[in-house]
Amino acid sequence: MIDLLQSLIDGLGRGSIYALLALGIAVIFGVMHMVNFAHGELITVGAYVAFAVVVTAGWAWWAAAPLIFVAAVGTSVAIEFVAFRWVRGSSDFTMLLTSFAVHFLVQAIFVMTMGASVRSFPRPDWADRVWSVGDLNIQVIDVVVIGATAATMAVTVYLLQRTMFGISLRAAAEDFDAARLMGVRSNKVIRQAFILAGALAGIAAIFFLMRTGQARPTTGLSPLLKGILAAIIGGLGNMQGAVYGGLLLGVSEVLLRSWLPEDLVGITDGVVFALIALFFIFRPQGLLNVRSAERV
Amino acid sequence: MQGLLSNRVGSQLVGSAVLFAVLVLGGLAYASGGAPARDILVTQMLINAIMVIGLQIYIGNTGVLSFGHMGFAAISGYAFALLATTVERKARIVPDVPLGLDGVSLNPLVAAAAAVVVTAVAGLVVGLGLARSGAKSGAVAATVITLALLFMVHEVGGAYADLTGGRNGISFSVGRGLDSRLWVYLGLIGAIVLARLFKSSRIGRMAQAAREDDLAARAMGINPARGQMVALLLSVAVVSVAASLRVFQLGSVAPSTFFFDYTLLTLVMLIVGGRNSIAGSVLGVALMTVVNETTRHLADVEIDGGPTDVLDIVLRPGLTDIVLGGSMLAFMIFRARGLIEDWEVDHWLRRRFSRRDATPTPVEAAPAPEPAQLSAAGITVDFGGFRALERAGLEASNLEVVGLIGPNGAGKTTLLNVVTGLVEAAEGSATLTEQSAGSPEVRPITGSEPFEVARAGLARTFQNLRLFPALTVRENVNIAALVASRHRPSGDRPTVEQLLVHAGLWELRDRRARELDYGNARRLELVRAAALAPIYILLDEPTSGMSNIESVAMIDEVRALASAVGAGVVVIDHDLAFITGVCDRIYCLDQGRVIAAGTPEEIHADPQVQAAYLGAAAITPHG
Numbered sequence: 001m002i003d004l005l006q007s008l009i010d011g012l013g014r015g016s017i018y019a020l021l022a023l024g025i026a027v028i029f030g031v032m033h034m035v036n037f038a039h040g041e042l043i044t045v046g047a048y049v050a051f052a053v054v055v056t057a058g059w060a061w062w063a064a065a066p067l068i069f070v071a072a073v074g075t076s077v078a079i080e081f082v083a084f085r086w087v088r089g090s091s092d093f094t095m096l097l098t099s100f101a102v103h104f105l106v107q108a109i110f111v112m113t114m115g116a117s118v119r120s121f122p123r124p125d126w127a128d129r130v131w132s133v134g135d136l137n138i139q140v141i142d143v144v145v146i147g148a149t150a151a152t153m154a155v156t157v158y159l160l161q162r163t164m165f166g167i168s169l170r171a172a173a174e175d176f177d178a179a180r181l182m183g184v185r186s187n188k189v190i191r192q193a194f195i196l197a198g199a200l201a202g203i204a205a206i207f208f209l210m211r212t213g214q215a216r217p218t219t220g221l222s223p224l225l226k227g228i229l230a231a232i233i234g235g236l237g238n239m240q241g242a243v244y245g246g247l248l249l250g251v252s253e254v255l256l257r258s259w260l261p262e263d264l265v266g267i268t269d270g271v272v273f274a275l276i277a278l279f280f281i282f283r284p285q286g287l288l289n290v291r292s293a294e295r296v
Numbered sequence: 297m298q299g300l301l302s303n304r305v306g307s308q309l310v311g312s313a314v315l316f317a318v319l320v321l322g323g324l325a326y327a328s329g330g331a332p333a334r335d336i337l338v339t340q341m342l343i344n345a346i347m348v349i350g351l352q353i354y355i356g357n358t359g360v361l362s363f364g365h366m367g368f369a370a371i372s373g374y375a376f377a378l379l380a381t382t383v384e385r386k387a388r389i390v391p392d393v394p395l396g397l398d399g400v401s402l403n404p405l406v407a408a409a410a411a412v413v414v415t416a417v418a419g420l421v422v423g424l425g426l427a428r429s430g431a432k433s434g435a436v437a438a439t440v441i442t443l444a445l446l447f448m449v450h451e452v453g454g455a456y457a458d459l460t461g462g463r464n465g466i467s468f469s470v471g472r473g474l475d476s477r478l479w480v481y482l483g484l485i486g487a488i489v490l491a492r493l494f495k496s497s498r499i500g501r502m503a504q505a506a507r508e509d510d511l512a513a514r515a516m517g518i519n520p521a522r523g524q525m526v527a528l529l530l531s532v533a534v535v536s537v538a539a540s541l542r543v544f545q546l547g548s549v550a551p552s553t554f555f556f557d558y559t560l561l562t563l564v565m566l567i568v569g570g571r572n573s574i575a576g577s578v579l580g581v582a583l584m585t586v587v588n589e590t591t592r593h594l595a596d597v598e599i600d601g602g603p604t605d606v607l608d609i610v611l612r613p614g615l616t617d618i619v620l621g622g623s624m625l626a627f628m629i630f631r632a633r634g635l636i637e638d639w640e641v642d643h644w645l646r647r648r649f650s651r652r653d654a655t656p657t658p659v660e661a662a663p664a665p666e667p668a669q670l671s672a673a674g675i676t677v678d679f680g681g682f683r684a685l686e687r688a689g690l691e692a693s694n695l696e697v698v699g700l701i702g703p704n705g706a707g708k709t710t711l712l713n714v715v716t717g718l719v720e721a722a723e724g725s726a727t728l729t730e731q732s733a734g735s736p737e738v739r740p741i742t743g744s745e746p747f748e749v750a751r752a753g754l755a756r757t758f759q760n761l762r763l764f765p766a767l768t769v770r771e772n773v774n775i776a777a778l779v780a781s782r783h784r785p786s787g788d789r790p791t792v793e794q795l796l797v798h799a800g801l802w803e804l805r806d807r808r809a810r811e812l813d814y815g816n817a818r819r820l821e822l823v824r825a826a827a828l829a830p831i832y833i834l835l836d837e838p839t840s841g842m843s844n845i846e847s848v849a850m851i852d853e854v855r856a857l858a859s860a861v862g863a864g865v866v867v868i869d870h871d872l873a874f875i876t877g878v879c880d881r882i883y884c885l886d887q888g889r890v891i892a893a894g895t896p897e898e899i900h901a902d903p904q905v906q907a908a909y910l911g912a913a914a915i916t917p918h919g
């Protein structure tokens with residue numbers, strides 16, 4: 001029982017980051033019908049910002065956090081402006097490959113300018129602290145991540161439900177053409193979607209980097225894949241589903257790690273992929289998505 | 297010679313040979329008189345060409361973006377290395393190898409063949425999964441499944457050291473290595489010919505139709521899963537050959553041999569020339585090889601004066617990847633279909649050497665068909681909480697034109713969708729009764745897949761027009777005729793050419809469907825349905841978006857076409873004038889129920905119809 005509770009807390013800590021990324025991916029999918037494989041690059045950019053601030057400039061972590069956030073939002077908007085704007089409305093195939101191209105391009109730019117090697121930066125000293133409550137060992141950072149994610153989600157829900165921006169965004173996600181006829185400006189709503197997605201990724205990046213303390217060109221790849229998987233588990237374009245998908249993925253990963261036999265622990269990620277592939281085979285539309293059938 | 301070039305398969309073989317010769321001779325010209333490094337580069341280019349053609353067979357024909365092909369390549373590479381490496385070498389680097397592989401050392405050719413078998417089994421498993429997930433062009437779930445394969449293989453490759461040698465992989469030398477290019481040449485010409493013939497094969501063309509529009513393909517009697525599976529298996533076999541050659545040439549295989557970098561390189565090569573073309577794939581390989589080499593040299597020049605070797609290592613991979621990623625992005629934005637789209641060498645050969653098509657003879661009206669009856673009764677459909685149809689039904693003989701009218705949201709299209717297998721009914725059933733050898737044969741329709749319904753003889757069109765946009769006008773119709781030739785009883789039916797002339801599309805036959813204006817596109821969809829040699833043609837708002845004059849002309853076209861192929865017609869429209877002009881009998885739907893049925897005159901006079909159409913005020917004039 002204690003073990004299960006322990007796994008649940010660890011899993012939610014992990015899953016929170018996936019949920020933030022997945023939500024951003026779902027928001028972008030909503031307005032563009034594109035799965036953004038370049039979403040992880042926002043974390044990579046954040047990682048190099050963290051390295052520059054904490055190591056090169058020697059500042060404290062609390063100064064790095066807002067800069068990581070700003071960098072993620074800025075990169076998100078920039079990528080939309082440079083690449084995604086031009087393939088809007090293209091076939092799914094084209095958009096999928098476009099986002100892959102951006103993913104590779106950003107990665108290659110970092111390889112060229114910063115090198116392929118790992119740059120480490122110190123993590124905040126409280127990140128490693130553990131609270132012991134009875135038999136439970138709770139990592140401080142898990143608590144902070146879960147709390148911050150909950151707060152972010154609350155703000156996001158408010159934005160989506162109560163503001164003009166949120167209403168336009170949801171309308172556009174439901175039916176872009178109809179939304180446009182009702183006066184939603186497509187350029188604006190898409191730009192706003194990328195700002196929101198960038199902000200969510202920025203928050204995810206701060207905590208992800210506090211945990212790992214590393215920057216390299218491929219930093220964003222693993223969280224990106226988890227974010228995409230979570231978004232699809234939740235039913236692509238379903239924002240609520242994306243959040244559940246992220247938390248579910250985090251918890252299942254931790255549980256899997258504790259259940260798997262010794263020989264297989266090394267390839268936990270591989271097992272996770274296998275299970276998710278199986279999941280998609282039986283429920284390609286995801287957990288929650290009951291999107292009505294294609295119009296004929 | 298002329299005969300060979302104007303013949304379909306002949307010209308494809310000649311075209312393949314031309315492609316092969318151009319790539320190989322170009323490579324040899326570059327290698328001759330250069331450093332040995334050039335020799336290696338050319339061999340790599342030729343192997344990459346086989347790999348890219350392998351990708352083309354699947355991605356090009358199905359439109360499913362696969363990232364898993366390098367996962368298949370890795371499986372194949374490891375299988376080859378484990379089977380071909382000498383026993384002594386294996387005892388040193390993978391001493392605990394399972395499955396009794398420690399005592400096996402095969403001839404490289406046999407090892408490569410075995411690797412193909414192993415990889416094909418993996419392909420079969422993944423292919424079944426893809427089919428189950430409903431893979432279609434651009435489907436995300438399919439892409440993620442293939443991505444999962446890539447990562448799984450990569451992880452296992454890195455972690456299961458007993459089998460794979462872990463991160464360092466397996467390095468080996470077999471005999472004198474790949475010192476002659478003979479096997480590469482054979483692999484390349486084989487891959488080119490296979491891909492070219494598959495592209496024009498029956499099953500290949502059906503896969504392309506499903507790529508262009510999955511739903512329309514199914515409504516034309518095509519089962520997309522089948523074409524995708526065949527394409528995947530062929531594709532995986534070619535990729536496997538390329539992977540074995542690559543591992544043989546490198547003398548090693550490791551998790552990084554077939555991972556993201558190589559995925560990026562091969563995908564860029566595939567899309568630059570045109571993913572739907574074999575000539576395009578070869579062009580992309582040649583072009584990107586040149587671009588990559590040039591970048592490498594540029595990086596060299598910049599570094600020459602540099603102080604350290606460290607820069608050299610850093611800059612090179614970064615710069616080439618920037619060029620690759622940048623090319624991919626630029627092509628997606630400016631020319632997503634690639635440089636030459638779906639052009640092939642043999643297109644040019646045939647145009648150059650064959651005579652022009654003779655205009656076909658006009659269509660004669662088909663003899664009166666055996667009577668048949670389409671019946672649907674008690675059909676109820678719920679969408680969530682909304683009841684779209686409530687015990688609705690219709691009866692139509694194949695000797696008449698039956699209309700379905702009703703206001704928006706009355707359930708007309710839903711009824712058509714139930715009859716054609718696209719929507720499942722909660723209650724009720726539909727049957728098709730045919731006369732076979734004098735006695736009626738009843739076959740149930742509800743519960744069948746859309747492609748089965750189409751094969752049974754129900755051909756439909758769509759309200760929002762679903763053609764195969766990148767295919768030519770003639771090919772759009774040919775696809776339906778292809779299905780008819782296999783699944784419809786043979787009889788005296790008009791040829792594709794005759795139907796095109798009949799509909800006035802003959803002059804436009806080589807245009808792509810996406811280039812047609814709206815009226816011709818509608819006409820093409822009608823002809824495509826007729827080419828299926830159906831018992832019924834079901835039309836969903838054939839005049840939507842047309843002017844009055846065009847609608848009136850459409851009346852004649854629908855009637856003429858139906859009599860040319862001997863099919864009954866069921867037509868949905870809300871244009872009362874059109875419906876009255878074309879139909880023998882009419883059903884009127886309102887709020888999911890049939891509220892009236894009868895001849896056009898009876899329907900016009902029916903008070904309930906008037907209420908539904910004009911509002912209640914119309915029948916209570918002073919109320």
